[in-house]
Amino acid sequence: MQDFEGQALSEYLYQVIIGAFTAIGFxxxxxxxxxxxxxxxxxxxxxxxxxxxxxxxxxxxxxxVQWLRKEE
Known part of the structure; x- marks a missing residue:
């Protein structure tokens, strides 16, 4: 399971890599x-x-992510 900060990092890396390779490729x-x-x-x-x-x-x-425990 990924955390929200890890998802944001993954999205940032994806955009930077694609953008850089597209500019270099062009x-x-x-x-x-x-x-x-x-x-x-x-x-x-x-x-x-x-x-x-x-x-x-x-x-x-x-x-x-720290989930709350179920209250019984």
Whole structure:
């Protein structure tokens, strides 16, 4: 189970990785004059972001949610 701060970190990392790889891919593709290069670099960023952000890695679980106990 992830905590809310871990979910926020995961979302932030995902956006930064995708944004950075898209910008780098655009510049690289423009330099090479090949749109396929842009697509490849962006796809590599998506794969990296999925590997880092989708699994429940331990560094996302530093602040677990403390649930209230059931009153009887």
């Amino acid at each position: 510049i690289w593709g423009w330099w090479c004059q090949d749109f396929a290069q842009t697509t490849y670099v962006t796809a590599a960023g998506v794969v990296l972001a999925c590997i880092l952000c989708l699994p429940a890695w331990p560094f996302y679980q530093r602040n677990p």
